[in-house]
Structures are given as C-alpha cells and as structure tokens.
Amino acid sequence: MPDVKPAMRVIYIPILLLFAAFLFLPLGMLFVRSFETADGINLSNYLTVLSNAELMKSFENSVKISGLTAVITTVLAFFLAYSIHCTRLYRPLKSVIKTGILIPMLLPTITFGFAIIYSFGNQGIITKIFGRNLFDIYGFNGLLIGYVIYTLPSAFLLINNSFKYMDKKFIIVSKLMGDGTIRSFLNTIIRPLSGTLGGAFVLSFILSFTDFGIPASVGGTYSVVATQLYQVMLGSIPDFNNGAVIAILMLIPVVFSVFLLNYLEKLNFHYDKFSDIELTQHKGRDICFGSISLLVLIGMFSVFAVMFIAPFLTSFPYDLSFTLKHFIDTFQSSDLTAVYKNSLFVALMTAVLGTFIAFSSAVLNVRTPLKGKSSMDVISMLTNTVPGMVLGLSYLLLFNGSSWKGTFAIIILCNMVHFFTTPYLMAKNSLSKMNPAWEITGILLGDSWIRTIYRVILPNSASTVIEMFSYYFINSMVTISGIIFLVTAQTTLVASKIKELQHFAKFNEIFILSLLIFFTNLIVKLLCDHYQKRQFKH
Amino acid sequence: MLKLQNISKQFDGKSVLDHINLEIKTGEIVSLLGPSGSGKTTLLHIILGLTGINHGKIIFNDTDLSNVPMKDRGFNIVFQDYALFPHLNAYENIVYGLRNRKGSVSKEELQEYIDFLELTPHLKKRISELSGGQKQRVSIARTLVMKPKILLLDEPLSALDGVIKESIKERIKSIAREFKLTTIIVTHDPEEALTMSDKILIINQGNISQFGSPQEIINQPANDFVKEFILKQLEIKRENIYNLFGEKYA
Numbered sequence: 001m002p003d004v005k006p007a008m009r010v011i012y013i014p015i016l017l018l019f020a021a022f023l024f025l026p027l028g029m030l031f032v033r034s035f036e037t038a039d040g041i042n043l044s045n046y047l048t049v050l051s052n053a054e055l056m057k058s059f060e061n062s063v064k065i066s067g068l069t070a071v072i073t074t075v076l077a078f079f080l081a082y083s084i085h086c087t088r089l090y091r092p093l094k095s096v097i098k099t100g101i102l103i104p105m106l107l108p109t110i111t112f113g114f115a116i117i118y119s120f121g122n123q124g125i126i127t128k129i130f131g132r133n134l135f136d137i138y139g140f141n142g143l144l145i146g147y148v149i150y151t152l153p154s155a156f157l158l159i160n161n162s163f164k165y166m167d168k169k170f171i172i173v174s175k176l177m178g179d180g181t182i183r184s185f186l187n188t189i190i191r192p193l194s195g196t197l198g199g200a201f202v203l204s205f206i207l208s209f210t211d212f213g214i215p216a217s218v219g220g221t222y223s224v225v226a227t228q229l230y231q232v233m234l235g236s237i238p239d240f241n242n243g244a245v246i247a248i249l250m251l252i253p254v255v256f257s258v259f260l261l262n263y264l265e266k267l268n269f270h271y272d273k274f275s276d277i278e279l280t281q282h283k284g285r286d287i288c289f290g291s292i293s294l295l296v297l298i299g300m301f302s303v304f305a306v307m308f309i310a311p312f313l314t315s316f317p318y319d320l321s322f323t324l325k326h327f328i329d330t331f332q333s334s335d336l337t338a339v340y341k342n343s344l345f346v347a348l349m350t351a352v353l354g355t356f357i358a359f360s361s362a363v364l365n366v367r368t369p370l371k372g373k374s375s376m377d378v379i380s381m382l383t384n385t386v387p388g389m390v391l392g393l394s395y396l397l398l399f400n401g402s403s404w405k406g407t408f409a410i411i412i413l414c415n416m417v418h419f420f421t422t423p424y425l426m427a428k429n430s431l432s433k434m435n436p437a438w439e440i441t442g443i444l445l446g447d448s449w450i451r452t453i454y455r456v457i458l459p460n461s462a463s464t465v466i467e468m469f470s471y472y473f474i475n476s477m478v479t480i481s482g483i484i485f486l487v488t489a490q491t492t493l494v495a496s497k498i499k500e501l502q503h504f505a506k507f508n509e510i511f512i513l514s515l516l517i518f519f520t521n522l523i524v525k526l527l528c529d530h531y532q533k534r535q536f537k538h
Numbered sequence: 539m540l541k542l543q544n545i546s547k548q549f550d551g552k553s554v555l556d557h558i559n560l561e562i563k564t565g566e567i568v569s570l571l572g573p574s575g576s577g578k579t580t581l582l583h584i585i586l587g588l589t590g591i592n593h594g595k596i597i598f599n600d601t602d603l604s605n606v607p608m609k610d611r612g613f614n615i616v617f618q619d620y621a622l623f624p625h626l627n628a629y630e631n632i633v634y635g636l637r638n639r640k641g642s643v644s645k646e647e648l649q650e651y652i653d654f655l656e657l658t659p660h661l662k663k664r665i666s667e668l669s670g671g672q673k674q675r676v677s678i679a680r681t682l683v684m685k686p687k688i689l690l691l692d693e694p695l696s697a698l699d700g701v702i703k704e705s706i707k708e709r710i711k712s713i714a715r716e717f718k719l720t721t722i723i724v725t726h727d728p729e730e731a732l733t734m735s736d737k738i739l740i741i742n743q744g745n746i747s748q749f750g751s752p753q754e755i756i757n758q759p760a761n762d763f764v765k766e767f768i769l770k771q772l773e774i775k776r777e778n779i780y781n782l783f784g785e786k787y788a
C-alpha cells in the first residue's frame with residue numbers, strides 16, 4: 001500500500017464533510033426535534049404519539065403485514081432460486097425466470113398499487129376475466145400483493161447469489177452417503193442457506209415496513225406507519241415534532257433488523273472452492289418447480305399487464321377501442337414532459353455524483369492506509385439502516401427554513417445518501433480483489449497516486465462503475481419514499497407526480513408516466529449490461 | 539555501490555531486521571536468501587523505499603538515500619505476481635511509464651529491450667493470454683524501460699514451472715551483464731540463489747548469517763544455520779539427482 005498522500009486527504013475530508021452535513025446533521029436534527037415542545041425539551045411528543053390509538057394500530061398493522069409479506073416472499077424467492085440452481089429445467093426458461101422476476105425493480109412502487117387496482121378492482125381485468133371480485137383489494141390484500149411483488153426481486157437476488165456460491169457437490173455426496181430426500185435437502189440446501197433465508201426475510205420485512213408507494217395507492221383504510229407519517233407531516237394539520245417521533249419509532253425495528261442481518265451473516269457458509277456439477281435426473285422435481293416458478297411469474301406479469309394495455313384503450317374498461325390519444329395528450333402536456341425531464345435530470349445527477357462518491361469512498365477504505373478510513377463502513381451501515389422516508393423527513397426538518405428548500409440539490413443529495421450502501425459495497429468488493437501492488441507499480445513508473453487511480457484502478461473497475469451507475473440511476477427514477485417530503489411544484493418528479501394524479505383519478509396518465517419510467521430504466525439497464533459485458537471481454 | 543549501514547527495522551515493537559551491514563558493488567547480482575519470516579522481503583522493500591527504517595543508513599554512490607522517498611530513489615521492482623495492468627495489452631504495459639519520462643528512452647532503445655526479452659510476437663496480446671514466463675518478461679521490460687539504477691526482483695522464479703525456470707535464470711544473469719545493472723533478488727530456494735548470483739546474503743531471524751560468493755558458502759559455511767538449512771537442502775537434492783542418474787555422473 002502506498003503512503004498517505006495529500007491527495008488522499010483532499011478526497012477524504014470533503015466526503016466526510018458531505019456525510020456530516022447530509023447524514024449525521026439531519027438525523028441529529030430529527031432526534032432533537034422529536035423531543036422539542038412548546039415548553040422546552042421533554043418526552044411529551046413521545047407520550048402523545050404512544051397514546052394515540054390510531055398510530056399504535058398502524059404500527060401493529062405494519063409489523064403484521066410486513067412479517068407476513070416476508071414469509072411469503074422468502075418462500076417464493078427460495079422456490080425460484082431453487083428452480084434455477086437445483087433442477088434441470090430447460091435453460092431458456094431459467095433465463096426467463098431470472099430476468100423476468102427482476103422487472104418490478106424498474107417501476108416505482110406506487111405504480112404497483114394502481115396496477116393491482118386495475119387488475120383486481122371492481123372494473124379490473126382479472127375481475128372481468130373471472131366474472132367476479134376475487135377479494136377486496138383495498139387494504140390488507142392489496143398491500144400484501146404489492147409488498148410481495150416489490151420485495152420478491154431483492155429477496156430472489158440475495159438467495160440466488162448464495163446458491164451460486166454454494167458447493168453443489170455436497171448434494172451428490174449426501175446421496176452417496178445414503179441420505180433420504182428430506183435429510184439431504186435439509187443438510188445440503190437449507191442448512192447452508194439458513195443465513196441467507198433469514199437475510200431475505202429481514203430484507204423483505206424492512207422493505208415493506210418502510211415503503212410508502214404501495215400503501216399510498218392501495219392502502220385504503222388499512223393504515224400503516226408510512227402513510228401515518230405522511231399524513232402527520234403533510235396532512236391538513238402538519239405536526240413536525242410528532243412526525244419526528246414517528247420517524248424515530250420507524251427507525252427502531254429497522255435498526256433491530258440490521259443487527260439481525262449482521263448476525264445472520266455469520267450463519268452463512270463460506271466455501272473456498274465450488275465446482276459445477278451435473279444434477280441428477282428427476283422429472284417430477286423439474287415439473288413441480290418449473291410450474292410453481294412459472295405460476296409466480298405469470299401471476300406477477302398479469303398484475304402489470306394492465307399497465308401496458310389500459311393506456312392504449314379509449315376508456316378502459318368501458319370503451320375498449322384502440323387509441324394513441326392518451327399518449328399524444330401526455331406528450332403534448334408540457335406539465336408532464338417537464339416532470340419527466342426533472343426525473344431524468346435527478347436520476348442522472350444522482351448516478352454520476354453518487355457513483356463518484358461511493359467509488360472514492362471505497363478506494364479510500366480499501367486501497368489507502370488513511371487513519372479512520374473505516375468510518376466509511378460506519379457510514380455505509382448507517383445509510384443502509386435509515387429508511388428513505390426518515391432521511392427525507394430529516395432533510396425537510398433541517399433545510400425547511402434555508403435556501404436549500406425546494407432545490408434539486410437536496411433531492412439529489414438525499415438519493416445519493418439513501419442509496420449509498422449497495423454501490424459502495426460493490427466498489428469495495430471489486431477493489432479488494434485487485435492486485436495490491438498496482439499503486440506502488442504506478443508510482444515506480446512515475447505516476448502520482450491520483451494518476452494511478454485514474455490510469456489503472458478506474459479502468460479495471462469499469463464494469464463495477466457501470467453497475468453502480470445503473471443501480472443509482474434506476475433507484476433514483478423509481479423512489480418515492482425518499483423524495484416525497486422534498487419535492488415542490490417546481491421540482492416534482494414522475495413518482496411524486498403519480499401520487500398527485502391519483503387525486504384526479506387520471507389513471508391513463510399514471511400508467512403512461514409509469515411506462516416512461518419503465519422504458520427509461522429498461523434502456524439504461526440494457527445499455528449498462530451491454531457495456532459491462534464488453535468490459536468483461538478484456 | 540549500494541551500502542546498507544546498521545539497518546534496523548521494527549514492526550509494532552517487534553524486531554524484524556537487526557543491524558544489517560552490507561555492500562553491493564555495481565553490476566553485481568545479489569540474492570537475499572532465507573526462510574519465510576526471516577526479513578528478506580522487508581529488506582528488499584527497505585532498499586526500494588516502500589518500507590521505512592528505524593535505524594541506519596542507505597547510501598547509493600555516496601548519496602544518503604535514507605530519507606529519499608521511493609519514487610525519487612530511481613530503483614525499481616518486479617513483483618512476485620508481476621502486478622501487470624490487465625486492461626492494457628503487453629505493449630501498453632511496457633510503455634506505461636514512458637509518458638512520465640519523455641525522451642529518456644529512444645524508439646531504438648525500446649525495441650532493443652523488447653528484442654532482448656523476445657517479446658515482439660506477444661506485444662498485442664492481452665495479459666490474460668500470456669504464459670507465466672511471458673508475463674514475467676513483460677513485467678521486467680516495463681521496469682527496464684524506466685532505466686532503474688538497481689533492479690529488485692521478488693521471488694522471480696516461484697510462479698514459474700520447472701522447464702522455464704532455468705531459462706529465466708539465464709535471462710536474469712544476462713540482463714545484469716548486458717545493462718551493467720545491480721540486481722537484488724529475494725528467494726527462499728538455496729539452489730536458485732547459489733546458481734544465479736555473484737553474492738548471497740543469508741538472513742535468519744532478522745540477522746545476517748553469512749554474506750559471500752556461492753563458493754564461500756559451500757566451502758566455508760559460517761554457522762550451523764547455513765549448514766543445516768542451506769547446505770543440507772542442496773546435499774539432499776544432489777543425492778536425489780545422483781540416485782536418478784547413477785554415480786557415474788558424480
């Protein structure tokens with residue numbers, strides 16, 4: 001490792017200051033505000049909130065529904081990952097499952113709700129097909145479907161990744177040792193995956209617990225924490241101090257979950273070597289898992305199908321003639337195109353700046369001997385813990401009186417901080433695998449440290465940097481919980497515009513805007529994947 | 539001439555090198571030989587300037603380099619794993635440092651290095667397409683074009699298969715001769731050290747056990763460590779080879 005160079009500090013100190021100003025300070029402010037009352041600092045806000053039956057009910061509801069979501073999601077995600085890694089399903093079908101399941105990630109969660117309404121509601125497509133209402137979608141059922149669709153991709157990615165690094169030779173060994181199906185399954189699949197399955201459960205729980213988009217659309221009268229928080233802050237009688245209390249209370253289960261996640265990490269097996277091995281023939285297994293996976297996928301697609309159909313019909317579900325009128329109207333509305341441009345701008349800025357900050361932080365931590373460099377890990381753990389809504393709220397409290405209020409800058413900064421963890425870990429992972437002697441070599445060949453980073457480390461991280469960019473971009477395009485407290489009439493983004501359009505029941509516009517986000521994200525994702533593949537060929 | 543005077547080094551209070559005194563003449567090949575943990579790699583890094591010293595002086599051609607930073611010493615190293623840059627091809631790796639030393643190496647000189655290391659057919663190849671020996675030659679070329687005053691090699695043969703080892707040994711010797719380049723090699727293999735170098739520095743637990751020519755070490759081992767750990771290995775090898783070929787080759 002090279003010595004500490006002034007250039008390292010020149011990067012390190014501004015990054016620390018950035019997180020001090022946009023992570024620690026707002027959260028500190030939030031904490032203080034939660035104790036602040038007309039008679040000074042005391043616990044009365046907490047007492048008010050805790051004695052509010054409706055609020056407490058919403059907490060209970062949130063925990064209940066998030067827990068149930070987490071169970072369902074974990075089981076389904078396991079089925080899907082198992083089908084991909086432990087069956088001899090037709091290969092193209094495996095890729096369809098692998099790719100298809102990730103599609104919800106390209107859409108804002110608020111869209112899920114409207115898709116559910118248009119599928120299962122009184123006039124919904126699926127209701128029409130079945131000829132009757134399957135169940136009441138507003139409230140519990142709708143939320144559950146929405147949360148499961150929302151959390152399934154993340155849980156699947158987690159489990160799928162663990163399966164990839166699991167040594168499947170043990171399945172054969174277990175068979176050869178005479179284990180029965182159940183014992184073999186428990187010992188070679190469930191036990192090695194237990195940490196990951198627990199992780200998938202916790203992750204799904206946190207995601208559902210903190211999401212705002214789904215309850216905002218199909219929540220109905222079933223109140224959850226996220227919608228309560230929104231109402232307290234931006235309802236008819238805003239109460240910032242009580243809002244701060246709810247945000248702090250929202251943090252508690254999340255903090256607990258993050259500790260649980262770190263503990264579960266220890267349960268994971270670490271195979272130093274893993275080999276691909278032929279799986280045994282088993283028609284029954286393949287058919288069973290293949291059909292379950294397909295069913296999950298079809299179920300998910302059928303919910304979204306309406307989004308691709310309704311905007312092309314004159315007046316769904318009454319007049320089903322084809323028309324492009326809604327599209328033409330939307331694109332001619334300067335209001336909506338401006339909102340789309342806002343979203344693009346915010347996503348691009350977040351992706352560029354966020355990738356820069358996350359990459360620099362990882363370089364400092366992994367490839368320099370700086371003192372205190374592990375503070376980056378603390379920051380990444382904290383950003384992983386704080387839900388978008390809590391972060392956004394703390395910005396609102398801190399910047400409300402300042403000239404930062406209503407600027408794109410705080411929205412971009414909020415996204416950068418909110419989504420910091422994953423890109424940072426991606427960079428850390430890739431940088432730590434690189435030859436530790438590169439910087440020394442660069443310096444011996446006459447480059448300064450910073451030039452070596454630019455000429456050697458960066459080109460060799462190209463693939464990771466592209467992945468980081470794509471992650472930041474897509475998440476900034478779809479997030480609503482992070483920015484809902486920060487947007488103003490001038491800085492409206494597509495996701496928050498959808499929330500607004502809901503009040504005017506403009507579902508065609510909602511779906512068209514969602515399609516815009518979807519296709520923008522799809523294009524960015526495909527482009528990034530393409531460039532990443534090109535990088536790998538080197 | 540490189541002089542090390544009274545070099546001592548501690549890591550976290552633990553002594554790694556203790557009062558090392560050494561003189562290496564210009565153009566000599568010197569091997570630092572010792573078991574793992576003996577401090578030989580630390581000594582190499584100290585000469586390079588990567589690792590600082592607690593006591594002593596490093597003097598090169600009458601200039602005190604003890605406080606001169608690594609990049610200003612003008613020495614260079616070929617790492618054990620070569621540390622080639624995988625996003626550049628062989629040629630781009632070789633010329634990497636040239637843009638920082640414009641005009642120091644002419645086109646003809648560059649071609650000379652490439653020819654000398656027989657790299658012409660491999661210049662356009664990606665690093666992943668090169669064999670171990672080719673990678674090493676690219677790494678040596680990349681270092682040589684910087685015209686180092688001393689060439690340091692960290693375990694240069696350890697990552698290579700048997701057949702190529704002998705030819706690389708010859709190559710290292712001829713580089714030192716051709717460019718009159720002082721070369722310091724770290725190795726843990728006595729056979730390598732004694733067949734490749736003019737002088738061998740045997741290090742054990744941070745101290746010099748013996749410093750001398752291969753003949754001196756074979757004929758006048760300074761202590762039990764040299765006898766037990768260095769000569770013994772060579773004798774076992776000799777036995778094995780005799781047994782294979784028969785006594786007539788003795």
